[in-house]
Amino acid sequence: MKEKVILAYSGGLDTSVILKWLINKGYEVVCYIADVGQNDDFDKAKSKALSLGASKVYIEDLKEEFVKNHIFQALKANALYEGKYLLGTALARPLIAKQHIEIAKKEGTNIIAHGATGKGNDQIRFEMTFIKLMPEVKIISPWKDGGFLSQFEGRTDLINYAEENQIPIDSTLKKPYSMDDNLMHMSYEAGLLEDTKYEPQQDMFQKTVSPKDAPDKETKIMIEFKRGVPVKVENISEDKAVTGALKLFKYLNELASSNGIGRIDMVENRFVGIKSRGVYETPAGTILLKAHLDIEGITLDREVCHLKDMLMPKIAELIYNGFWYSPEFDFLMAAIDKSQENIDGKVYLTLYKGNVIVTGRESEKSLYDLSIASMDKSGGYDQRDAIGFIKLNALRLKLGA
Amino acid sequence: MKEKVILAYSGGLDTSVILKWLINKGYEVVCYIADVGQNDDFDKAKSKALSLGASKVYIEDLKEEFVKNHIFQALKANALYEGKYLLGTALARPLIAKQHIEIAKKEGTNIIAHGATGKGNDQIRFEMTFIKLMPEVKIISPWKDGGFLSQFEGRTDLINYAEENQIPIDSTLKKPYSMDDNLMHMSYEAGLLEDTKYEPQQDMFQKTVSPKDAPDKETKIMIEFKRGVPVKVENISEDKAVTGALKLFKYLNELASSNGIGRIDMVENRFVGIKSRGVYETPAGTILLKAHLDIEGITLDREVCHLKDMLMPKIAELIYNGFWYSPEFDFLMAAIDKSQENIDGKVYLTLYKGNVIVTGRESEKSLYDLSIASMDKSGGYDQRDAIGFIKLNALRLKLGA
Amino acid sequence: MKEKVILAYSGGLDTSVILKWLINKGYEVVCYIADVGQNDDFDKAKSKALSLGASKVYIEDLKEEFVKNHIFQALKANALYEGKYLLGTALARPLIAKQHIEIAKKEGTNIIAHGATGKGNDQIRFEMTFIKLMPEVKIISPWKDGGFLSQFEGRTDLINYAEENQIPIDSTLKKPYSMDDNLMHMSYEAGLLEDTKYEPQQDMFQKTVSPKDAPDKETKIMIEFKRGVPVKVENISEDKAVTGALKLFKYLNELASSNGIGRIDMVENRFVGIKSRGVYETPAGTILLKAHLDIEGITLDREVCHLKDMLMPKIAELIYNGFWYSPEFDFLMAAIDKSQENIDGKVYLTLYKGNVIVTGRESEKSLYDLSIASMDKSGGYDQRDAIGFIKLNALRLKLGA
């Protein structure tokens, strides 16, 4: 009996070649397509896989889980990698990999294949999750396989192999960038972008209009949070409200996208030790991070806020490096979850040509005390208390001077 | 002989009343005006102080030192308080206080007076610096003085006292906000802003145009860094270059200001334990932070970057809380200074209606290796190395599963 | 009707004077004695309080709660202040204060009095807890009260007042040290110890024998942990086992005490900015910390361990400074609690003349894998995996070289 392998399949050239290569090596191949909101024709991909010899194709809708259990978890932590990257790809990978393992279990196999390269982060994010959730897993990673690598040295070899094996090819033209698309973001890397000074052309961007092309009219919205996650988005300008994690996230994507919000261009550090240039569009995520930071401003204790800020880079690093399913991530997220218990309230924002402008906020769990904050009222605050406060805070400086 | 006190003087109602109050208490009062770039009429303030009875008035130009030794130091650390505030006031205070002490020493006294309130951060920033740099200092802080507080319960008392003591008053109307102006920023708090939901009106903003009113035309610039600090700004659109710390900072302020860049609205946590709403305009600082983060992306080692990111909130907290002159700040900044040794290079940016868009960067100290980053070349990178890398990184997860 | 105040009472000179002073000021005074395991005659103290005019005396047994909810919580975090101090006093204070507030609520008052000095840490630990748990509390702290301070400038004033007010005095001799005794430790400070070079005499120590006087015979014990806390102590030498939090803690105290374990001499940093010399005896705590670190060695994930180690000093600082009941402590402890889920197992130790020697450990939740750790077996570990692991870990160093 043939060994069965579950292959993460996209319908593109690479994974189609891998599918055929696995079949040619004698495997029964079950294809798995994760729907994390990318703009793909899943039915077409399924047909293609079956036509190439896949014994079965799973199309798994992970969008709701992606938003609720991944994007919103990262949001609680304000996770931002190296000060810029909202982790759109990194957040999806462990979820895709977890479902990959689920299918392997259902199909009664422990052999998993994926088409991520050996230079990137995704291979790690996939494989760490595979190993954690199925310690006995056997991973076939062709781009780290000596035989595969010597057979396919460049794109031409892939195309030739495709032609020899009746694999339909959409285009023999190499794309000018490598892209990753999901509900949260679109990423661009490689190709022309490998010149770090090269300025991306406007036609590259798929998920947002340019700030220059955005309407010359403000969109005023309100985002409501409960326990640190958004539960409602109101378009005040249009008197429209959206609730439900997936729905409101998609709606925020629309609003951000049309207002030119969420582009980032950076050189980042990969876990394998390489610096790499990445350009990202993260429309909804960009708004949510600003809104979440703002609602925390009024509801989160100062010292918790500062501790969170110190731990955030570590959390972002763990997500980026593929340690979503790890004891250290659970350890840190236990604290983060604790911190969000009172993060309720409404943030008012203006979207305008690339700008996300916070204009106000209110909360029933507010720690802001108008009477005590006021410069006109004492609010029970005795300014003379500051004398002792300063003197004792300065005492060690004085003794050390 | 009268005791001599050095009073930080602004020319406004409060410090004019304090000046007279001190004279009436029998002190000889020397006034000190720090020029940190605020838009004030220093000569007018000087005349006013002398006319009110000050025995001498110092006007100290601290602008160059402010930019080089304070703003650029914070920039090295990417210091940002609570994810938003660029610390414009907090950075100026220790410098103002240091010079205050210098004058006290020159004038042979150890008595210092300032007009900061007992609810705010500035009193702490001033007094911590005073005590650290002159442990034997005697601080007169009227807004924490029982006698003063009972004499002046509200603005009316100040105005009445001014009238009784022939203190000229510009306007008896209370300003709708409290403002602090310097080279780096303008801050707004109190008054109408105490309602955290209140949206500031456009006419409040003094240092930047609204993104809506900014030109519908991109400004393309280049900022060059050496050892982590900017040394040149080029306006590529206009083929103009500016060097010199103060000059380039002012020029960046112009560019940012006219392009609607640098506004922030937040609820922040004061050191005295109060949450307070602050609105800030930090034009040049906003561009520089983005540019500095970007040049670090290509020149800073990954692990140093991540450690810096974890320490940054602590550094920002120390600056915010007034611990600029402290052993713990020196301790952390020794590491930060070390990290900036190779932070050289050029960042290309587009300014447009509130947006600061990084479009590319280059550096002779780049750690980005095109051949190894490339998806088309191996660059000496053997993808099979990732097998062992992942297996050993996952080993403890596997054993723990 | 008289206002009612709840006074933390010890029976000693200071709090007896305070009791009388409060009565003389017109208060009804309810005394509260917290039994946290100190070696005091509570009945005698109660009689004394009543004879001095207290309207009621509460003696509250907090020992079990002290061990379970305070000492063992700190143990989970391996809390150690400034590398040395096991926080014996700091851990008891918030519990004592919490019960103080409970009594105030029961007695229908919000007035609280305590006799801690204004230079120490305990006033802060008490008052932070009071304010957190009863925001409307009114605190009477005589040693920070101007009237009290001018009335009682030194010990002689206290003794004179006592004589005038028929307060019985055990001894008019000042003790050579200030001590704090509870189930966890005995502390010594002030007096002769204020000379930081002074070597404490053996007769000072109350809770442990000197290592020199300990038996010249090893005591072999086993401590079993479940979820990070000790659940059983076995004296292997004597074939005796003790379970139950309070019982086993007391038994460990006995064993440690007789074997000369747990003395520490240090100069520490108080929250008020003063350096202070402290000498401590923490018998059971010293053994438990070593044992807990050891059982974590075999059951705790590496990365969680290292993160815990980085957060530990902050946790110890919060405990020391009196922030037991604070959102930041809850935040960090949520992570710590998470980390202890699998900290089960047995640690074998030898006690001998001041030494706590770990000799072995075992756990059903062990992450130690004999076959993979072994130098003689591969255990499924392919040494060649280390090639890629090292190459990719070194890649950024290579590119930076």
Next chain:
Amino acid sequence: MKEKVILAYSGGLDTSVILKWLINKGYEVVCYIADVGQNDDFDKAKSKALSLGASKVYIEDLKEEFVKNHIFQALKANALYEGKYLLGTALARPLIAKQHIEIAKKEGTNIIAHGATGKGNDQIRFEMTFIKLMPEVKIISPWKDGGFLSQFEGRTDLINYAEENQIPIDSTLKKPYSMDDNLMHMSYEAGLLEDTKYEPQQDMFQKTVSPKDAPDKETKIMIEFKRGVPVKVENISEDKAVTGALKLFKYLNELASSNGIGRIDMVENRFVGIKSRGVYETPAGTILLKAHLDIEGITLDREVCHLKDMLMPKIAELIYNGFWYSPEFDFLMAAIDKSQENIDGKVYLTLYKGNVIVTGRESEKSLYDLSIASMDKSGGYDQRDAIGFIKLNALRLKLGA
């Protein structure tokens, strides 16, 4: 011409086999023996290497550099891995590797060989240093070489190969443990110790007597520090003083060794993801850590101390993992070096049967202020200042309650 390889050689069975194996593969082999204070017969090892065919043998005395630039640097940071391990082996490895590279440069080759296993930490510490200091290095690591591994599957194969190749063997008996010896420590792992519950027998220990066998008499010593490192050790009991980094370190080793000081037994986490049991004797290091912590107690600012405590685990991790020569280690050590500027003074200690008892300390750079610490004097400290200090520290807790 033959390619030249520099082999780290010990004279033992493993590296002798590797030497011959390299020669048999056609290399010219230059042997390198690092003298880091291990108790070896270097002349005998040299003769053996030459007799086996080495073309040259370097014996490099690294002891002074080991103490001054490695042990004392770690001491400044109080580096302790996982709360227990003083890093004796980890500190020596980068130094040994650096000199290895120096010899390669001198010999005009870039080929380096070492005999560390693929499961351990040392391979990483060696190879990270090789790659950092000589990016073009070619590393021959037989225990990660497929050919070697299949040729030598166990100890018997090594012995057989030795016999076939006229390699003298001291003993065909496998040692019951694997040991690493240097000036700082002796480590024991593997063999019988792989059973984590196994209690090491007394005859295993080479560097210290058992506390039970130590003299029943106290040894009183004084250690003087300048800028954080020891500069003098006085044996007060014998009125003897030793200065000079290497000399005083050796003398402390003697004192500690004879007093049964410095044994540790633990399960630790290796960088390759394996938990491993290690037993260590670190005599002088154990005393120095206690003494250094104590002198910091009286001379180091509180906030610097707490920040150092938080960064220490990271520093220890970097040392343990082999990142001594890395930008992140330099980054952190810049701060640590800054912190030690005023760490001067004398610590008084008693050594007794395994105990290191601090009894007092004094310093000209002391931050301890007797008058202000005193409970009998005010020292300029106004206890009423604590009212405002506590009220403002508690304000956010009050508002949050």
